Amino acid sequence: xxVVTSQTVSVEVNGTSYEREVEARRLLIHFLRDDLDLTGSHxxxxxxxxxxxxxxxxxxxxxxxMLLAVQTDGASIETVEGLAEEERxxxxxxxxxxxxxxQCGYCTPGMLMSxxxxxxxxxSPSDAEIAKAIQGNICRCTGYWNIFEAVKAxxxxxxxx
Amino acid sequence: MSETTVAEPLVxxxxxxxxxxxxxxxxxxxxxxLVQGEGVFxxxxxxxxxxxxxxxxxxYAHAKIRSVDVAKALDHPGVLGTMTGxxxxxxxxxxxxISSPPGAHLxxxxxxxGKARFVGEPVAAVVATTREGARDASELIEVDYExxxxxxxxxxxxxxxxxxxxxxxxxxxxxxxxxEWGDLDxxxxxxxxxxxxxxxxxxxxxxxxxECNGALVEFNRGTGQWTIHTNNQFPGFAAIxxxxxxxxxxxxxxxxxxxxxxGFGNKITSHxxxxxxxxxxxxxxxxxxxxxxxxxxxxxxxxxxERWFQDTEVAIKEDxxxxxxxxxxxxxxxxxxxxxxxxxxxxxxxxxxMYRWRHIRLDFKQVVTNKAPVSPNRGYSxxxxxxxxxxxxxxxAHELGLDxxxxxxxxxxxxxxxxxxxxxxxxxxxxxxxxxLETALxxxxxxxxxxxxxxxxxxxxxxxxxxxxxxDSGTNNFGQSRLINPELQFSGNNxxxxxxxxxxxxxxxxxxxxxxxxxxxxxxxxxxxxxxGCSVDDVNVRAGHDSYWNSHAGFSGTYASQFAVTGxxxxxxxxxxxxxxxxxxxxxVLGCSPEEIELAEGQARMKAxxxxxxxxxxxxxIINANNAxxxxxxxxxxxCRYVYRPPFDPPDVERKYGNLTLTYAAQVHVALVExxxxxxxxxxxxxxxxxxxxxxxNPQVVEGQVxxxxxxxxxxxxxxxxxxxxDGNLLTPNFYDYxxxxxxxxxxxKTGYVESASPFxxxxxxxxxxxxxxxxxxxxxxxxxxxxARGNAIVYDSCNPYHRxxxxxxNPDESRRRVTVEAT
Numbered sequence: 001x002x003v004v005t006s007q008t009v010s011v012e013v014n015g016t017s018y019e020r021e022v023e024a025r026r027l028l029i030h031f032l033r034d035d036l037d038l039t040g041s042h043x044x045x046x047x048x049x050x051x052x053x054x055x056x057x058x059x060x061x062x063x064x065x066m067l068l069a070v071q072t073d074g075a076s077i078e079t080v081e082g083l084a085e086e087e088r089x090x091x092x093x094x095x096x097x098x099x100x101x102x103q104c105g106y107c108t109p110g111m112l113m114s115x116x117x118x119x120x121x122x123x124s125p126s127d128a129e130i131a132k133a134i135q136g137n138i139c140r141c142t143g144y145w146n147i148f149e150a151v152k153a154x155x156x157x158x159x160x161x
Numbered sequence: 162m163s164e165t166t167v168a169e170p171l172v173x174x175x176x177x178x179x180x181x182x183x184x185x186x187x188x189x190x191x192x193x194x195l196v197q198g199e200g201v202f203x204x205x206x207x208x209x210x211x212x213x214x215x216x217x218x219x220x221y222a223h224a225k226i227r228s229v230d231v232a233k234a235l236d237h238p239g240v241l242g243t244m245t246g247x248x249x250x251x252x253x254x255x256x257x258x259i260s261s262p263p264g265a266h267l268x269x270x271x272x273x274x275g276k277a278r279f280v281g282e283p284v285a286a287v288v289a290t291t292r293e294g295a296r297d298a299s300e301l302i303e304v305d306y307e308x309x310x311x312x313x314x315x316x317x318x319x320x321x322x323x324x325x326x327x328x329x330x331x332x333x334x335x336x337x338x339x340x341e342w343g344d345l346d347x348x349x350x351x352x353x354x355x356x357x358x359x360x361x362x363x364x365x366x367x368x369x370x371x372e373c374n375g376a377l378v379e380f381n382r383g384t385g386q387w388t389i390h391t392n393n394q395f396p397g398f399a400a401i402x403x404x405x406x407x408x409x410x411x412x413x414x415x416x417x418x419x420x421x422x423x424g425f426g427n428k429i430t431s432h433x434x435x436x437x438x439x440x441x442x443x444x445x446x447x448x449x450x451x452x453x454x455x456x457x458x459x460x461x462x463x464x465x466x467e468r469w470f471q472d473t474e475v476a477i478k479e480d481x482x483x484x485x486x487x488x489x490x491x492x493x494x495x496x497x498x499x500x501x502x503x504x505x506x507x508x509x510x511x512x513x514x515m516y517r518w519r520h521i522r523l524d525f526k527q528v529v530t531n532k533a534p535v536s537p538n539r540g541y542s543x544x545x546x547x548x549x550x551x552x553x554x555x556x557x558a559h560e561l562g563l564d565x566x567x568x569x570x571x572x573x574x575x576x577x578x579x580x581x582x583x584x585x586x587x588x589x590x591x592x593x594x595x596x597x598l599e600t601a602l603x604x605x606x607x608x609x610x611x612x613x614x615x616x617x618x619x620x621x622x623x624x625x626x627x628x629x630x631x632x633d634s635g636t637n638n639f640g641q642s643r644l645i646n647p648e649l650q651f652s653g654n655n656x657x658x659x660x661x662x663x664x665x666x667x668x669x670x671x672x673x674x675x676x677x678x679x680x681x682x683x684x685x686x687x688x689x690x691x692x693x694g695c696s697v698d699d700v701n702v703r704a705g706h707d708s709y710w711n712s713h714a715g716f717s718g719t720y721a722s723q724f725a726v727t728g729x730x731x732x733x734x735x736x737x738x739x740x741x742x743x744x745x746x747x748x749x750v751l752g753c754s755p756e757e758i759e760l761a762e763g764q765a766r767m768k769a770x771x772x773x774x775x776x777x778x779x780x781x782x783i784i785n786a787n788n789a790x791x792x793x794x795x796x797x798x799x800x801c802r803y804v805y806r807p808p809f810d811p812p813d814v815e816r817k818y819g820n821l822t823l824t825y826a827a828q829v830h831v832a833l834v835e836x837x838x839x840x841x842x843x844x845x846x847x848x849x850x851x852x853x854x855x856x857x858x859n860p861q862v863v864e865g866q867v868x869x870x871x872x873x874x875x876x877x878x879x880x881x882x883x884x885x886x887x888d889g890n891l892l893t894p895n896f897y898d899y900x901x902x903x904x905x906x907x908x909x910x911k912t913g914y915v916e917s918a919s920p921f922x923x924x925x926x927x928x929x930x931x932x933x934x935x936x937x938x939x940x941x942x943x944x945x946x947x948x949x950a951r952g953n954a955i956v957y958d959s960c961n962p963y964h965r966x967x968x969x970x971x972n973p974d975e976s977r978r979r980v981t982v983e984a985t
Contacts, residue, residue, distance in 0.1 A: 039205040040198015044371040045455040049896035080198035097192035103678030105195030106422030131904040143872030144904045
């Protein structure tokens with residue numbers, strides 16, 4: 001039982017470089033939260049269903065509970081903490097607030113990362129495209145309706161007030 | 162999509178310069194931190210040298226525990242210590258039981274003692290230096306179980322062969338109450354028709370907040386005090402459960418919360434786990450951290466009450482006038498009574514639903530089973546009962562060939578009858594249910610229903626329309642607990658706020674509540690700013706709850722649809738006091754009477770001479786740091802605490818009669834579904850939700866609650882159920898098997914509102930937020946309407962996944978056998 005494999009992992013998160021010795025079995029989400037103290041990304045399930053831990057890894061949206069930290073050696077990671085510039089919220093973050101697209105805020109970081117990835121690929125998504133893009137993010141507070149509005153507003157589309 | 166209007170500003174106090182924030186969609190103060198990932202949720206709280214707790218859970222639904230051996234776990238690297246049921250039985254007393262006997266005799270500890278009673282029940286705990294290490298070590302704890310037969314169907318609980326869960330109680334029927342009001346014999350004698358329904362079933366589910374339960378607990382050995390950073394949503398209740406069990410006074414238990422990732426009632430009964438963490442922090446002399454895993458939550462935490470309604474009889478006149486009903490409700494509490502049997506009375510807040518029938522009898526039998534304990538879940542206990550009354554309405558309409566819309570209009574309590582006293586003495590404060598129904602039908606395009614039906618038919622689909630009309634009773638009179646147990650000494654309700662003006666003019670508000678997304682920081686600042694004549698940006702509402710702040714009372718927390726009444730009532734009371742003191746202080750400084758002072762634009766100034774003004778900063782500085790020379794008798798602290806106490810009397814225990822809640826928000830939902838008759842697959846193609854919660858402080862926040870509750874209802878109506886096999890294994894222990902609504906599942910939604918101010922609250926508000934039950938019924942009714950054209954089945958379950966609809970299509974007689982109509 002004493003055998004513990006660990007490995008040095010170097011990553012860049014939101015533009016900052018980190019190097020840590022990591023147990024091989026440590027999940028990326030726990031590495032971000034517990035080792036790097038980036039607690040914005042959350043854990044909502046044990047099975048990869050809820051998406052609260054979503055981050056962008058080398059430009060691709062991933063669920064950070066479905067990857068080991070050691071798999072990300074050398075990678076560049078974006079998390080919710082990197083969305084705002086200084087104190088200025090990103091248009092998507094601002095739209096989430098303007099359209100009451102969050103209540104408890106627990107799913108919000110993952111939801112924002114999924115929507116950020118969507119808008120990079122598709123700057124003007126339809127409701128159906130938004131629904132498909134965030135289908136892997138569970139929200140128990142809003143029923144998603146205001147999230148659709150927020151994502152559309154952030155993409156410059158007209159939203160019914 | 163949504164109808165957003167800016168209502169007339171609520172004038173809290175007369176004055177020309179009042180900003181009138183109440184009634185406006187003020188942007189949420191909470192959002193800035195939450196959209197940046199800067200909220201502090203319980204798992205974000207860290208302490209030096211903390212250990213991680215993992216619970217060892219029973220793999221059996223029912224088993225004697227012969228022994229628990231922790232030796233191998235203790236030898237595991239990184240393990241800091243363990244706790245077992247034997248230790249717990251020495252260190253603590255069983256939790257106080259709300260129930261009268263026989264439920265009163267249950268011996269409930271924070272870990273299983275002697276016997277495990279459901280799969281997932283914590284049997285032992287282990288603490289290690291890492292999360293993973295604690296989990297590893299938990300596998301090394303050896304528990305020797307002797308499996309016993311499991312009881313998984315509440316209807317079998319009273320059978321002679323039924324396994325007995327609690328020897329101390331001597332029966333699985335832990336609480337029973339027979340409620341009867343009016344004159345049933347007369348009602349059934351007067352009836353033209355009697356409809357009998359043999360059995361209806363409300364399924365077991367809960368709201369599954371995305372953040373599971375958790376705590377970080379520190380023990381201060383010098384003072385003997387625990388600090389419990391947690392996401393428990395009702396610290397007042399946790400404290401009265403934990404203190405006596407741990408044999409300490411409540412001063413030894415400090416509860417701290419900040420951001421909570423959803424609660425919906427499911428985070429009220431985490432007190433057993435919190436006790437285990439407290440014992441471990443003391444034993445191991447270090448902070449301990451526990452974060453529940455999703456699977457653990459599903460296995461063990463706060464399921465909603467599953468309920469059967471048996472042998473229902475409904476008395477009706479030929480024209481569809483409802484006279485009364487009698488039924489037996491068999492309620493499945495799971496293995497422990499952690500908040501129960503309060504569900505056995507809370508349904509009675511809404512005894513007649515929205516209807517005028519006066520003759521009602523309900524025999525409530527609550528039984529224990531080898532399943533997870535039930536606890537409050539959004540719409541707690543009223544949802545089950547209102548689903549039942551709505552089912553009755555639609556089955557009656559169906560069987561008598563009446564229009565469900567007309568039956569509702571004929572039997573709804575009328576707007577002009579408000580305030581309305583129900584048969585059991587509850588006072589519905591205000592409302593216009595018919596107007597709500599008409600608004601909802603307009604939103605859904607009811608006038609074109611025939612053409613919609615024909616259009617669906619042309620595509621091979623069956624279209625159905627269903628209505629759900631429900632009440633969200635808020636602000637409990639805890640005196641209702643005496644109907645459960647006359648020995649209990651609870652009654653009324655309370656909530657606390659403090660508002661102060663600090664040295665540099667900061668307005669600081671503290672609440673006793675524990676919000677989980679309900680925007681308390683925002684709505685509280687709207688109320689404060691309106692009274693003090695300043696901007697909402699000038700108002701600083703502390704995030705979360707801390708019992709060190711002295712801004713809590715016995716019933717503090719966020720639950721049961723009450724903040725807009727109790728929380729904001731406390732905020733208004735404290736701010737009114739502060740405003741009075743600010744005027745008094747300004748009058749002393751400016752040499753006039755307090756009546757000559759007004760608060761406006763961040764100043765206290767003379768009405769007749771606005772240039773004679775003191776900015777809030779000057780007032781704060783004078784009283785806090787520059788007070789020499791002030792008159793000795795000047796009773797001003799600029800730090801005001803107010804306890805809001807709603808006007809209640811204890812109910813009459815003998816008659817089971819009295820006002821159980823202060824306000825009655827209402828919901829009318831209408832669903833349109835299209836069913837594929839070949840497969841039972843259906844889609845909700847249109848949906849309208851109309852809400853009335855009286856005066857709305859922040860309409861956007863209100864609408865957000867309506868949307869969230871609706872989404873949860875649709876999940877419960879279509880997919881969500883905690884299903885057990887006959888051995889008591891939970892078949893839906895995670896989000897793979899337990900399907901909550903995803904973005905792709907959402908139907909189009911139209912919202913509307915009616916605003917009937919409550920005459921009983923200081924601002925005309927009503928508590929709201931739990932009104933989702935309407936959606937469960939709207940879907941059931943829509944399915945029944947759709948199936949009318951293909952077999953005429955009766956919908957008898959609250960949860961109707963596709964396979965159940967297929968069963969109704971393929972064997973409608975099985976459902977039809979449940980209903981008979983007799984002429985009298």
